[in-house]
Amino acid sequence: MSSGQPEPRRGRRPGGAGSRGQILAAARRLFAEHGFEGTSLRRVAREAHVDPAMIHHFFAGKDELFALSVELPADPSTVLAGLDRRDPSERAEALVRAVLGLWESPAQHSLLAFLRGTIGSKAKTAILGEIASQRILPRIMAGVAGTPEEVALRGNLVAAQLVGAVLMRYVIRLEPLASAGREDVVRLIAPTIQRYLAGDLPEPS
Amino acid sequence: MSSGQPEPRRGRRPGGAGSRGQILAAARRLFAEHGFEGTSLRRVAREAHVDPAMIHHFFAGKDELFALSVELPADPSTVLAGLDRRDPSERAEALVRAVLGLWESPAQHSLLAFLRGTIGSKAKTAILGEIASQRILPRIMAGVAGTPEEVALRGNLVAAQLVGAVLMRYVIRLEPLASAGREDVVRLIAPTIQRYLAGDLPEPS
Numbered sequence: 427m428s429s430g431q432p433e434p435r436r437g438r439r440p441g442g443a444g445s446r447g448q449i450l451a452a453a454r455r456l457f458a459e460h461g462f463e464g465t466s467l468r469r470v471a472r473e474a475h476v477d478p479a480m481i482h483h484f485f486a487g488k489d490e491l492f493a494l495s496v497e498l499p500a501d502p503s504t505v506l507a508g509l510d511r512r513d514p515s516e517r518a519e520a521l522v523r524a525v526l527g528l529w530e531s532p533a534q535h536s537l538l539a540f541l542r543g544t545i546g547s548k549a550k551t552a553i554l555g556e557i558a559s560q561r562i563l564p565r566i567m568a569g570v571a572g573t574p575e576e577v578a579l580r581g582n583l584v585a586a587q588l589v590g591a592v593l594m595r596y597v598i599r600l601e602p603l604a605s606a607g608r609e610d611v612v613r614l615i616a617p618t619i620q621r622y623l624a625g626d627l628p629e630p631s
Numbered sequence: 632m633s634s635g636q637p638e639p640r641r642g643r644r645p646g647g648a649g650s651r652g653q654i655l656a657a658a659r660r661l662f663a664e665h666g667f668e669g670t671s672l673r674r675v676a677r678e679a680h681v682d683p684a685m686i687h688h689f690f691a692g693k694d695e696l697f698a699l700s701v702e703l704p705a706d707p708s709t710v711l712a713g714l715d716r717r718d719p720s721e722r723a724e725a726l727v728r729a730v731l732g733l734w735e736s737p738a739q740h741s742l743l744a745f746l747r748g749t750i751g752s753k754a755k756t757a758i759l760g761e762i763a764s765q766r767i768l769p770r771i772m773a774g775v776a777g778t779p780e781e782v783a784l785r786g787n788l789v790a791a792q793l794v795g796a797v798l799m800r801y802v803i804r805l806e807p808l809a810s811a812g813r814e815d816v817v818r819l820i821a822p823t824i825q826r827y828l829a830g831d832l833p834e835p836s
Contacts, residue, residue: 590795
């Protein structure tokens, strides 16, 4: 680019070169304390001592700021790509395969550190909840039938089974689950996920 | 007791009053590093700079030493009392109810601290695996049909679903699962537990 136009999101602005880092640090604190919904960009700007326009200068929006501030070790839109084009009644195996594949990729170490760090700290656990409900579960649950409350509950159950299996296989490493073949694990837990996604569940009492 | 007999496991021995604490501290370090199976009482004694007989003076055996050194916030034999007298095909609801009941008791805070602490640290995660496979799962899986490998795998899957549900409901507090009625949660996840305990599972490939 030699047009003389300022390169977007690279140039320096009043506030100095530290502004981007200040915004991320402020966002990290506020998201940890108040969650995604409870944190406004205006408040992040105030906390970071920058003009609100500065946030839009560095970040595409609140989603990007959130993703970058919590340092997700993998991008849900990549890991779960194409899942929402499968009918919910046939989505479970692909979902389990994608999650196990991710945990058996080179990302495993950063995922482990991320999970240990977020579960290990009360403030950060809230971030894990935000990530699950804002960034991961909407992709998994897209097109699932039911009221918003029902779909959210189904998503919680899917997350419970997936995270529980990940914990036992990759974090706590219970045997023989830790050494079982990936496709064997898919066939063991996909029926559970399938029931939670689109099967008959009891009505709340 | 005024018989003049020394009261067992109370008296002082060479090594001083600090010995019991030294043994517990040594056991905690060794169990964290080498697990339950990989830690001998002889080695604990050496690490604690006490005579091996001293361990038997203070503790009934390796199981008690392990339980006390890791400071389990609840006693599995109490929480799961009576479960092994139920047929495995009818055990799931009682199991889920017992686990949810425990997490909705005053023990919740110490359980949370325990889970955060063990998952948050790599060394301590090994202890969580030991506790699950040595002290909790044998009670849950007593009398379940199958080879030891099959029963162990079923136990891993039961643990995955239980721990995943506990994480989502009590630790990460995903809604609406976190606010759902206890019996509703029992009816949602007991069928999964029942399948893992005693249902048809696919053969490994």
